[in-house]
Amino acid sequence: MEKKVVASLDLTDRENLLNLTKKIKNEIFAVKINWPTILSCGVDVISDLSQYARVICDLKIADIPNTNRMIMEIIRERGPFAVIAHSFQGMDSIKALMDASESVKVIGVVSMSNQGASRYLNPLHDRILNDLKEVSVYGIIAPGNDYELLGEIAKNKDGLKIFSPGIGAQGGSPVSALVNGADYVIIGRSIYNSTEPVNYVRTINEEIEKISN
Ligand code: BMP
Numbered sequence: 021m022e023k024k025v026v027a028s029l030d031l032t033d034r035e036n037l038l039n040l041t042k043k044i045k046n047e048i049f050a051v052k053i054n055w056p057t058i059l060s061c062g063v064d065v066i067s068d069l070s071q072y073a074r075v076i077c078d079l080k081i082a083d084i085p086n087t088n089r090m091i092m093e094i095i096r097e098r099g100p101f102a103v104i105a106h107s108f109q110g111m112d113s114i115k116a117l118m119d120a121s122e123s124v125k126v127i128g129v130v131s132m133s134n135q136g137a138s139r140y141l142n143p144l145h146d147r148i149l150n151d152l153k154e155v156s157v158y159g160i161i162a163p164g165n166d167y168e169l170l171g172e173i174a175k176n177k178d179g180l181k182i183f184s185p186g187i188g189a190q191g192g193s194p195v196s197a198l199v200n201g202a203d204y205v206i207i208g209r210s211i212y213n214s215t216e217p218v219n220y221v222r223t224i225n226e227e228i229e230k231i232s233n
Pocket residue numbers: 028030054078131132133134161163185186187188189190206207208209210
């Protein structure tokens with residue numbers, strides 16, 4: 021069965037990050053890295069990690085089309101699987117990323133898992149999702165700790181892949197997120213702060229296999 025866990029390895033030490041990636045790579049769909057990792061380890065950490073696993077660069081890119089294109093050109097040379105972009109800034113910016121992406125997939129943020137997102141971003145989820153479907157991104161971000169919102173988004177996702185953070189440290193459960201429509205669950209601290217990260221992910225994979233049968 022295809023693995024459903026995306027390990028959000030928000031580590032700032034390159035050796036720790038590479039070691040954990042090597043240990044965990046067969047148990048996960050992808051590794052996600054964010055600004056703390058890229059700012060600490062340098063942009064080439066993307067190509068270093070890509071030797072072992074699919075890499076999702078969570079840069080939440082949110083700029084004008086020309087700047088988005090420049091960012092994508094720098095990232096794509098390092099061979100990641102996907103890049104996460106914000107969507108609220110408009111589809112011209114998303115299209116610029118996609119035009120420059122070559123084989124890199126674009127994942128757009130539809131709604132977020134933090135509490136403050138309920139004020140500005142999350143009420144717009146319908147409009148953002150419809151626009152992202154029109155430009156045919158590969159995937160979207162929707163919260164794995166708000167099952168009602170996740171379910172609403174999932175109903176309308178058509179062919180897009182839903183990646184859901186907010187699992188573990190932020191209260192969501194991997195199984196509940198998948199049952200409510202996530203295609204992949206993004207899990208960070210609960211994995212990399214675990215004393216036995218590989219066993220921890222194996223246990224989650226076993227729980228997921230049970231609901232898939
Ligand atoms: P953790 O499982 O440790 O809470 O990490 C979640 C990861 O997903 C972090 O990298 C965070 O920046 C990211 N994320 C999130 O938590 N909520 C969102 O709505 C979108 C995210 O990208």
